[in-house]
Amino acid sequence: MERRTIFSGWLLPVVLVLPQLALTVVFFLWPAGQAIWSSMTRTDAFGIRTMFVGLENFSDLFTDPLYLDTIERSVFFCAAVAALSMGVALVLASAADREIRFRGLYRVLLVWPYAIAPAVAAVLWILLLHPQIGLIGRWLNSIGIPWDYKLNDTQAMLVVILASAWKQVSYNFIFFLAGLQSIPRAIIEAARMDGARGFFRFRTVVLPLLMPTVFFLLVVNLVYAAFDTFATIIALTDGGPGKATETLVVKVYRDGVVNLDIGSSSAQSVVLMAGVIVLTALQFRFLGRRSGGG
Amino acid sequence: MASLVLENLRKNFGAVAVLHGIDLAMASGEMLVIVGASGCGKSTLLRLVAGLEVPTGGRILLDGSDVAPLDPAERDIAMVFQNYALYPHMSVFDNMAYGLRIRGVAKDAIRTRVDSAAEMLGLTPLLMRKPRQLSGGQRQRVAMGRAIVRQPKLFLFDEPLSNLDAKLRVQMRAEIRRLQRRMAVTSLYVTHDQVEAMTLGDRLLVLHQGRPVQLATPMEVFENPANTYVAGFIGAPSMNLFPAALSHGGTAAVFSPGQVIAFTDGRRPGADGRKLILGIRPEHVAIDPAGMELQIDLIEPLGSETVVIGRLPDGELFSVKLPGAAPAGESMAVSIPAAHLHVFDAETGLRLDPAG
Ligand SMILES: Nc1ncnc2c1ncn2[C@@H]1O[C@H](COP(=O)(O)OP(=O)(O)OP(=O)(O)O)[C@@H](O)[C@H]1O
Ligand SMILES: [Mg+2]
Numbered sequence: 001m002e003r004r005t006i007f008s009g010w011l012l013p014v015v016l017v018l019p020q021l022a023l024t025v026v027f028f029l030w031p032a033g034q035a036i037w038s039s040m041t042r043t044d045a046f047g048i049r050t051m052f053v054g055l056e057n058f059s060d061l062f063t064d065p066l067y068l069d070t071i072e073r074s075v076f077f078c079a080a081v082a083a084l085s086m087g088v089a090l091v092l093a094s095a096a097d098r099e100i101r102f103r104g105l106y107r108v109l110l111v112w113p114y115a116i117a118p119a120v121a122a123v124l125w126i127l128l129l130h131p132q133i134g135l136i137g138r139w140l141n142s143i144g145i146p147w148d149y150k151l152n153d154t155q156a157m158l159v160v161i162l163a164s165a166w167k168q169v170s171y172n173f174i175f176f177l178a179g180l181q182s183i184p185r186a187i188i189e190a191a192r193m194d195g196a197r198g199f200f201r202f203r204t205v206v207l208p209l210l211m212p213t214v215f216f217l218l219v220v221n222l223v224y225a226a227f228d229t230f231a232t233i234i235a236l237t238d239g240g241p242g243k244a245t246e247t248l249v250v251k252v253y254r255d256g257v258v259n260l261d262i263g264s265s266s267a268q269s270v271v272l273m274a275g276v277i278v279l280t281a282l283q284f285r286f287l288g289r290r291s292g293g294g
Numbered sequence: 295m296a297s298l299v300l301e302n303l304r305k306n307f308g309a310v311a312v313l314h315g316i317d318l319a320m321a322s323g324e325m326l327v328i329v330g331a332s333g334c335g336k337s338t339l340l341r342l343v344a345g346l347e348v349p350t351g352g353r354i355l356l357d358g359s360d361v362a363p364l365d366p367a368e369r370d371i372a373m374v375f376q377n378y379a380l381y382p383h384m385s386v387f388d389n390m391a392y393g394l395r396i397r398g399v400a401k402d403a404i405r406t407r408v409d410s411a412a413e414m415l416g417l418t419p420l421l422m423r424k425p426r427q428l429s430g431g432q433r434q435r436v437a438m439g440r441a442i443v444r445q446p447k448l449f450l451f452d453e454p455l456s457n458l459d460a461k462l463r464v465q466m467r468a469e470i471r472r473l474q475r476r477m478a479v480t481s482l483y484v485t486h487d488q489v490e491a492m493t494l495g496d497r498l499l500v501l502h503q504g505r506p507v508q509l510a511t512p513m514e515v516f517e518n519p520a521n522t523y524v525a526g527f528i529g530a531p532s533m534n535l536f537p538a539a540l541s542h543g544g545t546a547a548v549f550s551p552g553q554v555i556a557f558t559d560g561r562r563p564g565a566d567g568r569k570l571i572l573g574i575r576p577e578h579v580a581i582d583p584a585g586m587e588l589q590i591d592l593i594e595p596l597g598s599e600t601v602v603i604g605r606l607p608d609g610e611l612f613s614v615k616l617p618g619a620a621p622a623g624e625s626m627a628v629s630i631p632a633a634h635l636h637v638f639d640a641e642t643g644l645r646l647d648p649a650g
Contacts, residue, residue, distance in 0.1 A: 186379035189346050194393035194440070195367040204392070208383040 032273065039266035057267035066243070067251075067268075074226065074247040077161060081229065082221035085165035086214070089172030094202070096173075097180040107177070114170035118228070122235035125163040149237065153244035156237045160245045163236055164229040171224075172217050179213035180206070219283040223276060248272055296357040296447035296480055297322050298343070303352035305338055312338050313504045315352065323478040325471075327495030327512075329486060331527070335504040336484040340450050343482060344373050356447060367396075372441035373450040377457060378433045380425040380440075386412075387421040390439045397444075411439045414473065431462045442473065449474070449481040455490065463487075467494060488530050492516070500524050522643040525573045525636055531601055531613045533573045537640060540568040544649070547572055547637070550608040553586065558632045560648030569640035576601065576615035578634035585629030588612060593620045602626070 042053045061067050096107055113121070131137040131148040140147035149155040183206060191205045207214075230249045233239060239246040239254060246254065248268065256265025300318040304311070312335045320326055328336050341347040343354055345366035354362045361369050372393075380389050390408045399407070412418045415435040425433055434454065441449055454470070455463045471494055474481050485491055491498055492512045500508045500515065500523075508520040519525035525533045538549035544561035547570055548554050555572070562570075577599075586606055594601040600620045603613045614628060637646045 184377070184379065186375045186377060187381060189344075189366075190373070190375060190379040190381070190440075191392075192346065192366045193344060193371065193373045194444075195396040196392070197365070197367050200396070205381060 035266045035269045038262050039270045042263045057263045061267050070246055070248055070251050077247050078222050078225035080161045081164045081225035085168040086172050086217055089169045090176050093173050093176035093180055096177055110173050111170045113167055118231035119235050121167055122232050129159055151241055156241055156244045160233050160236055163232050168224055175213055175217055179210050183209045219279050223279055298480055299355040301353040304350045305342055306350045316506055320480055322480055325474050325481045325496050327483045327491045328499045329491045330501035334501045336501055337452055340452050340484055344371055344450055345369050370446050371448045372444045372446040374437045374441050374454045376453045378437040380433060380436055382425050385422050386436050389436055390443050393444045407443045411443045415439050430458055449479050451483040453485055520645055522571050522638045529575055531576050533575050534612050535571050535573045536610050538570045538572045540564050540570055541566050555632050562637060562646050563649040571638040571640050573636035574630050574634060576613045579614040580629050580631050582629035583627050585627045587625050588628050589625050
């Protein structure tokens with residue numbers, strides 16, 4: 001039943017995919033190749049000589065307690081961001097799924113944060129949380145809670161988690177809302193007739209039917225938290241105080257661009273790349289199975 | 295078992311009035327079938343009773359107490375949905391047990407109740423399957439089972455058989471009737487299938503544009519339809535209806551050029567010339583060589599019977615149901631036996647019974 005146009009020869013297909021191919025090569029394969037290459041080299045302290053060291057950068061990395069700390073911190077950060085943004089989005093989507101007044105307006109407003117650039121969002125959060133000029137920051141200090149995320153490790157982590165999660169709520173909200181609306185009304189009504197109410201109904205009927213969406217968003221959010229929060233973290237805390245908010249990407253940047261340890265930084269990029277590939281493969285397999293298997 | 299009383303039950307969706315005051319009293323254990331054209335408010339009525347919609351006005355008395363302000367969870371009513379609405383992620387057993395678990399029924403009591411319901415419905419070998427591994431008919435049974443195990447005060451059915459094929463529908467219809475009798479649970483059943491309506495209900499409620507037009511036993515509705523709407527709606531093929539006028543001092547009617555038909559059951563009120571609608575069911579039309587000529591348009595052989603659709607001399611559409619095979623030829627002569635005549639007032643559409 002599928003309609004297909006068959007081209008003979010190979011010239012046209014090649015010409016058609018060439019632009020995409022060129023982009024992939026120039027912006028992905030080339031730099032990735034360079035990263036892999038430089039992850040196996042080491043440059044001397046004066047930046048004059050570069051030598052090949054094989055996998056030594058990697059073995060150094062995984063025996064470096066500082067790097068292991070960063071991994072641990074990143075895992076915590078990613079999990080917290082994913083949990084917070086998905087949790088909040090799910091609550092909001094459940095509310096928007098009901099018959100409420102101004103539903104349309106509510107939905108539009110909830111989608112806005114997604115359109116805000118990370119650096120701009122970070123400035124908004126600074127204006128709220130800065131200990132001297134921030135609305136909330138000043139208020140906290142005035143009621144006797146010492147607040148300064150530039151000095152306090154825990155508070156710094158809290159701030160970057162909050163800001164990062166906030167930005168992703170919109171995206172999650174859209175998917176959760178779509179997921180909720182694709183659950184047949186009659187099933188929810190059947191549960192109501194069976195006597196299920198409120199959170200119990202949500203847990204036993206709605207959530208299980210929403211699991212595909214939850215899984216999809218989990219992967220997306222982990223990838224987001226691992227990579228796309230870079231700008232937010234740099235703008236808010238610059239990875240500090242000390243290394244308190246230094247996630248893996250921030251460390252790549254600090255080691256490579258700031259401290260010019262290209263070898264180690266490249267090795268870290270390669271590790272991250274492997275992580276993304278694994279997550280993406282997982283997601284593709286899962287989504288592929290869903291659309292294929294019905 | 296419970297009695298159900300509806301008092302002036304109304305529902306508006308925004309500015310649109312969908313139900314205009316339904317009054318109804320059902321005895322305990324009764325099965326009432328609601329019929330009506332698509333969009334007349336049947337599902338809305340059911341959903342009001344279920345608690346899935348909030349009434350605009352009126353009362354819903356279940357066993358004498360008003361349940362209108364209650365959540366569906368507190369009403370102890372079970373509903374079978376048209377598309378079954380099974381929980382896709384639960385096994386057949388869990389689908390049936392869900393409502394019982396919520397009510398805090400003990401584990402082994404749940405087992406026994408689900409098992410016996412499954413036994414009754416022939417679902418025992420399927421208890422561990424998921425809904426997607428079942429056929430349409432089996433899903434339908436699970437939906438029934440889910441309602442049965444609850445042993446509710448009231449059953450609501452919203453066109454539960456409309457997604458099944460004809461044969462299965464007949465089988466399930468009998469099964470529903472049997473189960474309902476056996477459990478004696480008061481039931482409201484919505485359908486737009488004629489045969490279901492006639493065979494299932496102790497009584498029939500015919501709805502028309504959100505208003506009840508007749509509430510009576512199926513035979514009563516069939517034999518004495520309250521107005522032209524019911525007359526045309528109940529019975530297949532539908533009753534022939536044609537304009538006429540009262541004559542001969544109310545003892546007869548004249549229709550189309552000059553035909554006179556004398557009433558056999560008494561004179562109708564009103565002056566001669568009062569506008570009437572006459573009705574005759576296709577199966578009651580007689581073949582009569584001395585009768586009117588019917589130009590045959592279409593013949594529908596149904597096996598044991600044949601439906602002939604044609605036109606009377608004045609162009610009026612007219613159908614005849616004959617036992618046996620169709621007549622040969624392009625026309626046939628028919629007459630209207632006065633004993634089977636239905637008489638309605640043309641202005642109000644209401645049935646016009648003999649005066650006095
Ligand atoms: N939620 C709603 N909002 C607005 N109008 C509604 C709503 N639900 C139903 N209606 C309207 O109310 C009327 C009755 O609907 P209902 O579903 O009760 O019809 P029905 O008799 O069950 O029809 P069918 O035989 O097609 O199922 C229809 O005109 C429908 O458009
Ligand atoms: Mg309906």
